[in-house]
Amino acid sequence: xxxxxxxxxxxxxxxxxxxxxxxxxxxxxxxxxxxxxxxxxxxxxxxxxxxxxxxxxxxxxxxxxxxxxxxxxxxxxxxxxxxxxxxxxxxxxxxxxxxxxxxxxxxxxxxxxxxxxxxxxxxxxxxxxxxxxxxxxxxxxxxxxxxxxxxxxxxxxxxxxxxxxxxxxxxxxxxxxxxxxxxxxxxxxxxxxxxxxxxxxxxxxxxxxxxxxxxxxxxxxxxxxxxxxxxxxxxxxxxxxxxxxxxxxxxxxxxxxxxxxxxxxxxxxxxxxxxxxxxxxxxxxxxxxxxxxxxxxxxxxxxxxxxxxxxxxxxxxxxxxxxxxxxxxxxxxxxxxxxxxxxxxxxxxxxxxxxxxxxxxxxxxxxxxxxxxxxxxxxxxxxxxxxxxxxxxxxxxxxxxxxxxxxxxxxxxxxxxxxxxxxxxxxxxxxxxxxxxx
Ligand SMILES: [Mg+2]
Numbered sequence: 354x355x356x357x358x359x360x361x362x363x364x365x366x367x368x369x370x371x372x373x374x375x376x377x378x379x380x381x382x383x384x385x386x387x388x389x390x391x392x393x394x395x396x397x398x399x400x401x402x403x404x405x406x407x408x409x410x411x412x413x414x415x416x417x418x419x420x421x422x423x424x425x426x427x428x429x430x431x432x433x434x435x436x437x438x439x440x441x442x443x444x445x446x447x448x449x450x451x452x453x454x455x456x457x458x459x460x461x462x463x464x465x466x467x468x469x470x471x472x473x474x475x476x477x478x479x480x481x482x483x484x485x486x487x488x489x490x491x492x493x494x495x496x497x498x499x500x501x502x503x504x505x506x507x508x509x510x511x512x513x514x515x516x517x518x519x520x521x522x523x524x525x526x527x528x529x530x531x532x533x534x535x536x537x538x539x540x541x542x543x544x545x546x547x548x549x550x551x552x553x554x555x556x557x558x559x560x561x562x563x564x565x566x567x568x569x570x571x572x573x574x575x576x577x578x579x580x581x582x583x584x585x586x587x588x589x590x591x592x593x594x595x596x597x598x599x600x601x602x603x604x605x606x607x608x609x610x611x612x613x614x615x616x617x618x619x620x621x622x623x624x625x626x627x628x629x630x631x632x633x634x635x636x637x638x639x640x641x642x643x644x645x646x647x648x649x650x651x652x653x654x655x656x657x658x659x660x661x662x663x664x665x666x667x668x669x670x671x672x673x674x675x676x677x678x679x680x681x682x683x684x685x686x687x688x689x690x691x692x693x694x695x696x697x698x699x700x701x702x703x704x705x706x707x708x709x710x711x712x713x714x715x716x717x718x719x720x721x722x723x724x725x726x727x728x729x730x731x732x733x734x735x736x737x738x739x740x741x742x743x744x745x746x747x748x749x750x751x752x753x754x755x756x757x758x759x760x761x762x763x764x765x766x767x768x769x770x771x772x773x774x775x776x777x778x779x780x781x782x783x784x785x786x787x788x789x790x791x
Pocket of ligand 1: 366368460461
């Protein structure tokens with residue numbers, strides 16, 4: 354019995370930042386761990402599953418998360434260099450199975466493994482299980498995998514497979530698989546579109562595909578509505594491609610005749626926004642900045658832009674901003690060319706990271722007792738990597754009163770012992786991010 358032509362897998366590391374901490378600091382392996390800025394405006398960038406059991410989620414304000422965190426929980430500053438090292442290890446390994454990887458963040462990628470061309474679902478399940486096991490034994494981290502005939506369904510499948518799971522969507526069942534799911538699982542449907550759809554009684558992707566053309570067009574716009582409804586049926590032939598870091602997506606056009614009134618300029622710019630938005634969604638990105646370019650009859654060019662507080666892939670929000678940036682041709686002269694670009698691109702849900710830059714002294718001592726004490730800038734802070742002349746590699750578990758408590762452990766050591774030193778102990782040196790991978 355033959356299989357199908359195309360299998361896309363979406364691989365997503367489970368609770369990646371927190372898992373990197375638990376892997377390299379084995380004492381934390383089964384404890385609630387939060388990674389993020391601990392300052393007044395800090396947010397949770399990563400939470401271990403033990404922390405999630407207490408209702409803590411990514412992007413939650415740290416002040417709220419701290420109240421939910423049980424007494425054995427810890428808050429750690431992020432170590433992005435370490436996460437990058439582990440990310441490289443993971444995807445170097447995945448590349449042995451699938452040479453073309455479309456990385457979408459430190460811990461997520463699409464792949465279309467050549468060995469799976471025309472494979473059966475069972476063969477894909479075997480492949481996924483083998484790859485997950487290889488990552489676990491070789492690196493020590495857990496990856497969840499979704500597999501399907503296209504990227505959108507594979508991505509939804511890996512989300513549903515979490516934690517520590519594998520979900521293969523049999524080909525031909527994509528539509529039924531998506532039907533009961535809420536509309537927001539689809540790329541391109543954010544809170545605004547979700548709200549509009551809910552207002553006309555559409556909560557699931559099944560209901561979205563059943564919508565009449567007229568209702569879809571009036572709610573989502575003609576092109577966006579058609580694209581999203583197509584994705585909602587599980588039809589997705591977008592390629593998996595290894596691409597350079599994307600800076601912006603855009604669309605522009607020169608008009609046959611100069612536009613001399615605002616309503617027709619608005620209409621054209623909305624059209625351009627549709628095309629730029631399609632590129633944004635295809636790239637799996639969200640944008641923070643909208644740029645509008647207008648070339649006037651006299652060839653002078655004006656560029657106007659606006660940046661939002663948080664990035665979005667929501668068409669209405671992006672298009673409305675592009676329209677607000679327009680200049681009335683009756684005041685500034687006819688327009689012969691217009692362009693719309695979305696820039697400040699990022700991968701959805703990664704944004705909280707950009708608000709992590711809190712003053713170091715705001716990071717509290719990890720252990721609840723004794724009470725954390727503000728430390729001077731030159732001294733050790735909780736979470737710091739440390740090397741000791743005789744005890745080796747470790748990390749600062751707590752600091753205060755002129756003393757520092759260091760836990761000596763690495764990826765391979767098992768839970769280590771803690772020792773307390775004077776802050777100025779000359780045997781203590783700052784460690785490198787990769788030391789703990791030993
Ligand atoms: Mg992940």
